[in-house]
Structures are given as C-alpha cells and as structure tokens.
C-alpha cells in the first residue's frame with residue numbers, strides 16, 4: 244500500500260547536470276542509469292564488499308561514521324560560523340527526524356528480528372541481489388541496515404550526512420551496486436520497519452522514511468556516478484612480497500594494476516580470492532611510494548577469514564581486490580602542530596605511514612610515537628621505527644610493553660607531555676582507542692585534535 248505513494252520523491256540516478264535527474268522512477272521504479280564502466284557494469288561473481296569484524300558485507304556496509312566525526316575531524320576550524328550550523332538539538336529536530344527517531348526507539352529492542360526480516364525480504368523479493376552479499380551473512384548481516392538507519396537518524400545534519408553518504412555511495416561501487424538496486428532496498432527497509440512498529444506506524448511515519456531514504460539513496464547514487472568518471476570501482480593488486488614477522492603477523496606488499504591514489508593514514512578495504520565478497524579494512528603501512536606498491540600489516544586473528552588467508556595462505560602472485568581508500572586520520576600539512584601518535588599492535592602500520600608522510604613533506608614537527616605491544620615479540624616493527632628515529636631528529640619512538648594488557652599505552656602517554664600544541668593520532672584495537680581518547684580528553688586534549696578511525700569500524704576489522 245505504501246508502495247503506491249512512494250513514487251513521488253524518487254531518487255534519480257545521477258547528478259542533475261548530466262540530464263538524468265529529476266524525473267525518473269520512484270523508489271520502486273527503475274531510475275535512469277549512468278553509463279556503465281567495465282568495472283561497474285554489474286557484479287562479477289565475487290562482487291561484494293565491505294569491512295569489519297566479520298566484516299563487511301552489505302550493499303551499504305561501509306561503517307557508519309556519522310555520529311563520531313569529531314574525533315577524526317580535521318583540525319580545529321577557526322571560523323566555525325562560516326560553515327553549516329551544527330545539527331539542531333533534539334528539541335529543534337525536524338518533524339521527519341522526530342518520526343525517524345520514534346521508529347528507531349521502537350525497533351531497538353527487536354533489532355535482530357528487524358535485521359533478519361529485512362534481509363529475508365530483500366533476498367526473497369529480489370533474489371538477483373543475493374550475489375552482492377557474502378555467502379555467509381551470519382556475522383555481518385546487519386551492516387547494510389545499520390548504515391541506513393544511522394544515516395536516517397542524522398537526516399537533519401546535512402553537512403555530515405552528505406559526506407558520509409557520498410563515501411558510502413563510492414564505496415558501494417566495488418560491491419557491484421547499481422542505481423536500480425536502491426528502490427528494492429528501500430522497499431524492504433520500509434517493509435521491515437513497518438512490520439515491527441505496526442502499532443505506531445502510520446502514513447506520516449512512512450512518508451518521513453520515504454523522504455529520508457530518497458535523500459540517502461540519491462546522494463549515494465550521485466556520488467557513485469561522479470566517482471565512476473574518475474576512478475575504478477576496485478583495483479586488482481598482485482602480492483609481490485610476503486614477510487612473516489611473527490607466527491601470526493605478516494607484512495603483505497601488493498602492486499595495484501592501476502595507480503592507486505591515497506593519503507598516509509588512510510586504509511583500504513581488501514577482498515581475497517578465498518573469501519569472495521568478504522571485505523576487511525587494512526591501513527596502509529607506508530606513505531604513497533614512487534613505485535606504486537602498497538603494504539599492509541596483517542595479524543591473523545581467531546575466526547578472521549581474511550586475515551588468516553592473508554597471513555597463512557597468500558603467496559607471491561596471488562591477486563587480491565582493493566576498494567577505494569578511506570579514512571581521515573591524515574596529517575594537516577598546513578599546520579606545524581606536534582604529532583602525538585599511539586600505535587597498538589598492528590596499529591603501528593598507519594603511524595609509520597604518517598612518519599614517512601611528515602618526513603616527505605620536509606617538516607620538522609615534533610613527532611612522539613608510543614608503540615604498544617604485549618610482548619617483545621609482538622613489537623614486530625620496532626626496528627623499522629627505531630631506524631626512522633635515527634634518521635629523523637624530530638621523531639621520538641617509545642616502545643611500551645603491556646603484558647597485563649590494555650592499560651599501558653594510554654597510561655604511558657599520560658606520564659609524558661605536556662601535550663599543548665599537539666594533535667593526537669590513535670591507531671590500534673578499539674579498547675585502546677577508547678581508553679586513549681579518554682586519557683587524552685582528561686589530560687585536556689580538545690576532542691577536535693584527536694584523530695582515529697571509527698571504533699565501530701575497527702570492531703569489525705579482521706586485523
């Protein structure tokens with residue numbers, strides 16, 4: 244019944260300036276499609292996507308970053324008033340946002356059921372979409388729904404939402420997501436939400452969700468179409484070096500088949516040939532190199548499909564797939580702030596990339612690296628870091644062995660300082676990031692000077 248009403252606010256397929264927007268289809272129609280490139284013409288048998296603990300999956304599986312932007316945001320903005328206003332406080336939320344929040348509160352206690360029902364609907368009604376998802380959906384099945392719900396919840400916060408959704412839309416190209424898939428997802432989203440909120444669901448609530456999803460899908464579709472003009476949906480990359488540093492950690496170096504632009508501190512999503520459509524995020528372990536090679540530090544974790552494959556199975560000549568780079572834990576080279584870096588375990592990888600990045604820019608900003616590990620053996624990259632320290636007088640590296648686990652690194656940072664004039668970069672297990680942020684905030688560190696990847700995403704990382 245709601246379907247008939249939904250065709251009003253149809254997402255279009257591409258941006259208005261190419262003549263394809265504005266008219267077409269509705270949620271439940273087939274919007275016009277942008278010209279396909281070879282990479283995006285349709286999901287290959289292994290087209291899939293996203294990262295995390297059991298990682299990613301879903302068509303919209305990129306981890307939601309909307310809520311915690313500030314921790315990884317750019318440096319403090321001296322003129323915030325020139326930008327869009329912050330999201331309205333709850334009492335000023337738009338009517339649609341209030342209805343969406345009401346729905347969210349209703350489904351929260353039954354989130355698992357909503358998730359199961361949503362995917363059941365999707366795959367029964369639209370079986371052609373099933374191959375876009377990994378074979379095993381059990382661990383990651385809620386990524387798509389979560390991303391959609393997160394976006395809807397922040398529908399009033401246009402500035403942040405658009406950036407998030409654009410990233411999401413671009414990231415979905417590697418799954419083989421096409422514009423015509425969006426109406427199917429929207430229909431099943433409404434179907435699942437209405438079923439589990441039937442006692443409160445009404446026309447107004449449905450209309451709010453339709454408007455929100457129409458906006459969400461339109462931004463994603465436009466971003467994917469724009470990205471298609473300048474970048475492949477994914478890169479193939481051949482393993483050219485495989486260096487086992489410990490029984491469970493390997494440094495894997497790959498050569499992409501096309502230039503792969505990225506910034507030090509970012510990460511890529513990675514899919515191996517052994518687990519099609521299962522994607523994980525790995526931070527680049529080096530700044531961009533003149534030979535175009537990329538390195539990742541991979542630790543095989545229990546039940547980590549991708550990480551175990553990369554550490555124990557990958558051989559020279561194997562070809563993996565890479566999604567586009569993501570992440571905002573990058574250095575602002577217009578600043579001369581010091582850099583306080585915490586790298587826990589394999590979290591040292593992007594910190595090493597940041598050191599190289601600062602060095603390449605010829606800067607002499609103080610850089611203090613705290614490298615935490617459980618044992619000496621786990622400090623698998625300490626020699627590299629100490630070599631960098633020898634070469635760069637502005638760099639200081641301290642190793643913190645934390646056998647008891649999980650208190651040493653942030654505590655050690657507290658003992659040094661003061662850290663006035665420093666930006667902080669945190670990379671490592673989610674627990675380390677959380678406690679690190681806590682310690683730094685208590686030490687007076689402004690939130691906007693603390694950068695790290697999203698904890699939600701790390702929780703799904705198969706390190």
Ligand SMILES: NC(=O)C1=CN([C@@H]2O[C@H](COP(=O)(O)OP(=O)(O)OC[C@H]3O[C@@H](n4cnc5c(N)ncnc54)[C@H](O)[C@@H]3O)[C@@H](O)[C@H]2O)C=CC1
Nearest residue numbers: 587588589590615616617649652670671672674675704706
């Ligand atoms: N961009 C990022 O943030 C990256 C994150 N990672 C993540 O880093 C982790 C590395 O795993 P492992 O090498 O096994 O590290 P681990 O679990 O052995 O921890 C390494 C060190 O981090 C610190 N630490 C860990 N948990 C802590 C806690 N709850 N509170 C305070 N400090 C804590 C301790 O000093 C510990 O020795 C993985 O979860 C991986 O996903 C890896 C690469 C990049």
